[in-house]
Structure formats: C-alpha cells, structure tokens
Amino acid sequence: MTVADTAVANPPTTAGAAELLAAAEHEQIVSCVDRESGLRAIIAIHDTSLGPALGGTRFFPYASYAEALEDVLRLSRGMSYKNAVAGLPHGGGKAVIIGDPARDKTPELLRAYGRYVQTLGGRYVTACDVGTFVADLDIVGETTAFATGRSLERGGCGDSSVLTAYGVFQGMRAAAEHVWGTPSVAGKRVGISGVGKVGRQLAQHVLADGGSVVVADVDGAAVDRLRAEHPEVEAAASTEELVALELDVFAPCALGGALDPATVEALSARIVCGGANNQLVTEGPGGTADRLAERGVLYCPDFLVNSGGVIQVSDELHGFDMERARRKASEIFDHTLEVLRSADELGVTPAAAADHVAEERMARGGRTPWVAQAGSSDARAQA
Numbered sequence: 001m002t003v004a005d006t007a008v009a010n011p012p013t014t015a016g017a018a019e020l021l022a023a024a025e026h027e028q029i030v031s032c033v034d035r036e037s038g039l040r041a042i043i044a045i046h047d048t049s050l051g052p053a054l055g056g057t058r059f060f061p062y063a064s065y066a067e068a069l070e071d072v073l074r075l076s077r078g079m080s081y082k083n084a085v086a087g088l089p090h091g092g093g094k095a096v097i098i099g100d101p102a103r104d105k106t107p108e109l110l111r112a113y114g115r116y117v118q119t120l121g122g123r124y125v126t127a128c129d130v131g132t133f134v135a136d137l138d139i140v141g142e143t144t145a146f147a148t149g150r151s152l153e154r155g156g157c158g159d160s161s162v163l164t165a166y167g168v169f170q171g172m173r174a175a176a177e178h179v180w181g182t183p184s185v186a187g188k189r190v191g192i193s194g195v196g197k198v199g200r201q202l203a204q205h206v207l208a209d210g211g212s213v214v215v216a217d218v219d220g221a222a223v224d225r226l227r228a229e230h231p232e233v234e235a236a237a238s239t240e241e242l243v244a245l246e247l248d249v250f251a252p253c254a255l256g257g258a259l260d261p262a263t264v265e266a267l268s269a270r271i272v273c274g275g276a277n278n279q280l281v282t283e284g285p286g287g288t289a290d291r292l293a294e295r296g297v298l299y300c301p302d303f304l305v306n307s308g309g310v311i312q313v314s315d316e317l318h319g320f321d322m323e324r325a326r327r328k329a330s331e332i333f334d335h336t337l338e339v340l341r342s343a344d345e346l347g348v349t350p351a352a353a354a355d356h357v358a359e360e361r362m363a364r365g366g367r368t369p370w371v372a373q374a375g376s377s378d379a380r381a382q383a
C-alpha cells in the first residue's frame with residue numbers, strides 16, 4: 001500500500017487525544033511504548049463481532065499523537081467494514097507506529113511492536129500497510145504468532161497486491177455484467193490511474209480479458225515498465241488527461257481521494273472500479289457517491305473490490321494456500337453483483353448498500369468481544 005493514501009486520509013484535526021478517546025466507539029485502544037527501542041505505537045480494535053480484528057500496521061511520521069490516534073481510529077473502523085463485506089471471519093483493527101520508517105525502523109523496534117501484538121492474545125492480527133513491508137512483518141512475526149503478510153519463505157502469503165488486483169478485476173467484471181449484461185471488459189476501454197503493484201497487475205487482467213488499457217502515473221518509469229511488457233497499452237500525460245478521455249471504466253489505483261469534484265465532473269466512464277483506498281472525497285448523503293450516481297456513473301465501493309489483499313493475508317492464518325485464497329477472492333464477483341443489485345432495489349448508492357451489508361453482518365455476528373480460547377496451545381490456529 002502507498003504513502004499516497006495518506007494524502008487525504010490524514011486531515012488535520014483540532015480534537016485532542018483525550019476527546020478522540022472519549023468519543024471513540026472502538027472495543028479496545030492500546031498505547032504501546034518501548035523505551036529501549038523508541039517504539040511508540042497505537043493498536044485500535046474497532047469491532048470483533050465477526051472474529052479477531054485484522055488490519056495492517058502503518059508506519060508514518062505523524063505530526064502529533066492526536067493525529068496518529070485519529071488515523072488509527074478511522075482506519076480500524078474501515079477494516080471492520082472491509083472484512084465484513086468480504087465475508088471474512090474477522091473484525092476490524094489497525095495499528096500505527098509513530099515515526100519516520102526511513103529513520104526509525106529497526107529490528108528491535110519491530111520485535112518490541114510484535115511483543116505488544118502478542119499481548120492481545122490474537123484479538124488483533126497485523127499485516128503490512130503504508131511504511132511496512134513483507135520483510136518487516138517477518139521480523140514482527142519473530143515475537144508474535146499474529147503477524148501476517150510475511151514472506152513465502154516464512155510460511156507467509158507474500159505480496160498481497162496479487163489478489164488485490166485480481167479482486168478488483170472480479171469487481172470490474174461484476175460491474176460489467178450489471179451495466180452491459182456480460183461479465184467481461186472485452187472491447188471496452190479501461191483507464192488506470194497509478195500502475196504500481198496493483199494497477200500494473202490489473203492492466204494485465206484487463207488485457208487478458210480482451211479490453212484495451214490507457215494509463216497515467218506520476219512515475220514515468222512505472223508506465224515504461226508496463227509498456228515494455230505490453231506495448232499496446234496507451235499512456236496519458238496525467239490523470240486529469242486520462243479521465244477526460246472516452247473511457248468505459250475508470251480504475252483509480254494510486255492515491256486516496258481520487259474521486260475529487262473535478263474528476264467526477266470530467267468522467268466519461270460508465271463504471272468506476274479501482275484498487276485505491278478511500279476514493280470518495282466526501283462520504284455520506286450529498287457526498288461524492290451521490291454525485292457519481294447523479295452523473296450516471298456506477299461506483300464500485302473501494303473497500304468491497306479491493307478486499308483481495310486482506311483475503312490473501314487472512315489465508316496465512318490457516319497455512320497459506322494461494323489457490324484457496326484465490327477462490328475466496330473470486331467471491332468478490334458475487335459480492336459486488338449483490339451490492340449493485342441491492343443498491344438498485346433499495347434506491348441507494350452502491351457505497352450505501354455496501355455499508356449496509358457490512359453493518360448487517362456485524363450486527364448478526366453479535367457484539368460479544370472475541371477472546372482467544374483458553375487452553376489452546378496453537379496461537380496461530382486460534383486466530
């Protein structure tokens with residue numbers, strides 16, 4: 001996942017940490033300090049109605065503790081919705097480590113962090129996020145049984161962008177079925193903004209399906225890499241230029257906040273379906289999702305279609321099996337179709353319908369906080 005995500009994901013707040021804590025509806029919020037390694041982290045467990053909380057660890061130079069707290073509260077809540085809508089037996093949690101990963105990340109600090117994750121007995125299972133990578137989770141996993149996103153050599157699932165891109169493509173196929181009556185983008189023109197790990201693999205799925213691809217990326221080398229493999233891919237000079245082209249599908253795969261007002265007004269695409277997190281700039285009634293619907297653009301909720309990555313890491317808890325994880329990620333096709341159909345039936349946006357599905361599942365799961373079963377010797381299996 002990218003630092004880019006945080007561009008709109010970390011709005012400055014005027015609330016102090018005490019006010020944020022008092023207002024939070026999270027089950028558990030843990031402040032972690034290790035004086036020797038300099039670790040300062042916050043783990044937030046939003047909801048465990050559906051099972052142990054699962055979500056990544058963000059390593060980021062927050063300007064203040066309150067800013068870090070606000071971010072972890074928001075991100076962990078988002079994970080509850082993502083895991084619920086994906087049909088995973090997991091609640092939502094997230095952690096932030098406060099610091100500059102380039103300067104402050106040390107094996108000692110990561111091991112100290114792992115010890116804190118372990119103290120939660122499996123109520124929180126961690127993974128990679130902005131500023132943390134597979135190699136880091138290998139180290140975290142030295143002190144906790146509840147680290148996923150580790151390397152294949154350590155029994156982990158490796159790079160989660162593989163199933164993220166695959167899942168986004170399943171969501172895109174479902175949207176195509178909903179709009180054009182056929183689960184394929186063959187003959188369609190798909191614009192992809194951001195061809196990093198997710199966008200590049202998404203482009204390959206679209207091409208293999210018979211669609212054409214036009215891309216934009218601020219990093220020219222990323223575009224060149226893709227075009228070296230697939231010379232038929234077109235390149236636009238910027239995302240602004242890309243969205244103004246005649247497209248059938250627009251796939252934001254770079255920054256959070258991709259669907260800003262200018263982009264929404266400029267879009268000619270009938271479908272928006274991409275891997276980036278937090279695509280909607282304003283949420284709720286009167287927000288970006290409503291405006292997209294008014295313009296006749298079908299928006300596939302980001303947390304629904306990009307859940308392939310969390311599906312991939314969650315499989316690691318059972319001894320990673322790529323084919324089993326891929327089968328589970330294939331369900332994103334059905335889940336997306338259900339959400340799009342129920343949005344039509346209820347007369348709401350797909351974003352609202354996806355929220356509704358997640359909230360119903362959490363409510364059905366019951367509100368009893370998840371606890372590890374006493375007496376089990378296999379911590380990883382419990383999770």
Ligand SMILES: NC(=O)c1ccc[n+]([C@@H]2O[C@H](COP(=O)([O-])OP(=O)(O)OC[C@H]3O[C@@H](n4cnc5c(N)ncnc54)[C@H](O)[C@@H]3O)[C@@H](O)[C@H]2O)c1
Binds near residue numbers: 196
């Ligand atoms: N990797 C995963 O498993 C995963 C899972 C869920 C969600 N996501 C989300 O998907 C998105 C992409 O993730 P990734 O892992 O491919 O990241 P990445 O860093 O590999 O790729 C992001 C790409 O976007 C480009 N970019 C940045 N700003 C841009 C802009 N203004 N216009 C066009 N391109 C721009 C970068 O140059 C880079 O090539 C992120 O929002 C991430 O949070 C990723």
